Amino acid sequence: MNQHDKIPVMTESSCLDCDSRKFAWFEPGDEAHLPEREKQRAGQYLVRAGGNVFMEGDILDYAYTLKQGWAICYKLLANGQRQVLHVALAGDFIGCQANYGQPIDYAVMTVTDCVFCAFSAESMQNLLIAEPSLMRRLFEINAKQSEKCRTRLAYVGQAQAKYRVALFLTHLIERLERRGIDTSQMVEFPLTREDIADAVGITAVHLSRISAELRARNIVECRYNRLVVTDLDALKTLAAELI
Amino acid sequence: MNQHDKIPVMTESSCLDCDSRKFAWFEPGDEAHLPEREKQRAGQYLVRAGGNVFMEGDILDYAYTLKQGWAICYKLLANGQRQVLHVALAGDFIGCQANYGQPIDYAVMTVTDCVFCAFSAESMQNLLIAEPSLMRRLFEINAKQSEKCRTRLAYVGQAQAKYRVALFLTHLIERLERRGIDTSQMVEFPLTREDIADAVGITAVHLSRISAELRARNIVECRYNRLVVTDLDALKTLAAELI
DNA sequence: CGTTAAGTTGAAGCGTCTCAAGATTGGTGG
DNA sequence: CCACCAATCTTGAGACGCTTCAACTTAACG
Numbered sequence A, B: 001m002n003q004h005d006k007i008p009v010m011t012e013s014s015c016l017d018c019d020s021r022k023f024a025w026f027e028p029g030d031e032a033h034l035p036e037r038e039k040q041r042a043g044q045y046l047v048r049a050g051g052n053v054f055m056e057g058d059i060l061d062y063a064y065t066l067k068q069g070w071a072i073c074y075k076l077l078a079n080g081q082r083q084v085l086h087v088a089l090a091g092d093f094i095g096c097q098a099n100y101g102q103p104i105d106y107a108v109m110t111v112t113d114c115v116f117c118a119f120s121a122e123s124m125q126n127l128l129i130a131e132p133s134l135m136r137r138l139f140e141i142n143a144k145q146s147e148k149c150r151t152r153l154a155y156v157g158q159a160q161a162k163y164r165v166a167l168f169l170t171h172l173i174e175r176l177e178r179r180g181i182d183t184s185q186m187v188e189f190p191l192t193r194e195d196i197a198d199a200v201g202i203t204a205v206h207l208s209r210i211s212a213e214l215r216a217r218n219i220v221e222c223r224y225n226r227l228v229v230t231d232l233d234a235l236k237t238l239a240a241e242l243i
Numbered sequence C: 001c002g003t004t005a006a007g008t009t010g011a012a013g014c015g016t017c018t019c020a021a022g023a024t025t026g027g028t029g030g
Numbered sequence D: 001c002c003a004c005c006a007a008t009c010t011t012g013a014g015a016c017g018c019t020t021c022a023a024c025t026t027a028a029c030g
Helices: A031-039 A121-130 A134-157 A160-180 A193-200 A204-216 A234-241 B031-039 B119-131 B130-160 B160-178 B193-200 B204-216 B232-240
Strands: A041-046 A052-054 A062-068 A071-076 A082-088 A107-112 A114-120 A220-221 A226-229 B041-047 B053-054 B064-069 B071-076 B080-087 B107-111 B115-118 B220-223 B228-229
Touching: A031 A041, A041 A062, A052 A193, A052 B193, A062 A121, A062 B130, A071 B130, A082 A134, A082 A193, A082 B130, A107 A134, A107 B064, A114 A121, A121 A134, A121 B204, A134 A160, A134 A193, A134 B071, A134 B130, A160 A193, A160 A204, A160 A234, A204 A220, B031 B041, B041 B064, B064 B119, B071 B193, B080 B193, B115 B119, B119 B130, B130 B160, B130 B193, B160 B204, B193 B204, B193 B228
Parallel strands: none
Antiparallel strands: A041 A114, A052 A107, A062 A114, A071 A082, A071 A107, A220 A226, B041 B115, B053 B107, B064 B115, B071 B080, B071 B107, B220 B228
8 A cells, every 4th residue: 555545634534523432443433432443543544446545465454444335354375265264344454463573374365445444563563552541452353263264174175165155145234233334225246256256165157057047036236336135034045055 | 160270370471471462462562561460370271282262151260361372263064063253273262251250152172282461350450440451352352352253154154065175274384374383394284184073163074174175276185183284375366265 | 220238058077065985083991 | 981972974876966078050241
């Protein structure tokens, strides 16, 4: 993420006005400390859709909170295949490491235009020392990310394609709902067949067949940048058959 | 883990004599603090081979350092299938959570007889307050575990069975080597076909065919509780074809 | 309206699973 | 020391799920 992407300081938005905070590091509750915390922020960055936030192997200067937009964390394999590890939504913390200076083990690419809030390793250190509760929260965030990864590993390793897709969509819909998006209506859904396929370990072609089935059964439709959840219960039932 | 498993206090071994510390939370370097740390230890437990340390959904009272033996962390799916998340070796930290009181999201079962060192949530809290460096180390341990999980997810999601097995064995052999086990000789290897198959997301029957091929090509042999690495380079080459 | 990216569909091939029978190993007791 | 047993591992054959390739359709965009 280079200097060109940086949002001019004057037009940066404040943590106080951020509606993603519920899911983010600076969760609501301690508003008095917010200005202090915001002072440690290195800046906000705009990355256009399809842009690389960082690549696997990069030495990161910052960790990022995704403020706005959709991004994907992924790994590339030697044969060119891609495993999507995580679909990042507003509030998600990305690029957090125990040891800065060590190369990061995954890449991040934006799916839509995205805004990121950057924190340098030192400023994070400062914050953690000043406010021990932030350490607990960071711990919690990392633990939750690990848990999500284990869950994904379990169903990618053990479930058939249809159930993987149902589980993936169920989890994603839950996260959208928690962010106040009403998925009983049609919603924007920028993931392509390829993105989803790479997340659950199947090919886009096969995913297309599974999607056709889910659509035919009036459960869910997701394509052309739209998501229509017709029968969430049926989707959950399908997902629950295998985890 | 119940009271019956507890090793009598008199016969407990000291952290000072522990040769797994290099891989554990109390890594070498601060020997002066060791007695203080050890005082916070809730005890040592012996779990016989095939025993459950805890089950998915349990509310844990302790986190554990595996002092001796082999154990596996896994998740069970609704259809009865099992995904092995991690093969725990001496020094590995297990059951560490951000929020005790929340159910744990995976289970742990011993493969061989194992000794665990238990730490209660409060005693961990005490240690972390007393020694900030322990917090950094805990962070590091969790980050490493997450990274391992992402790596596994990537190759389980994207690689063919043969390469998954090669990668799994390569990583395990590396970890054994780092623990001072000379894998150029025959070594004890308590994992069954089923354990390995569940770790890489294939069936034991198919794993058997792959193992037969690796054996026929004089690369590696692992069965009947033994591991013989004949050509580590060839194994690594095979693994590298896909990650 | 034309162009491009994204998604769909069919047919054939391959990889993995399933089921079942047989072989090998380690442990136990005669 | 050998016979037997249970657990583990192997092997074959057929079925199934997923991939591949290629042609086609649909949507988004200037």
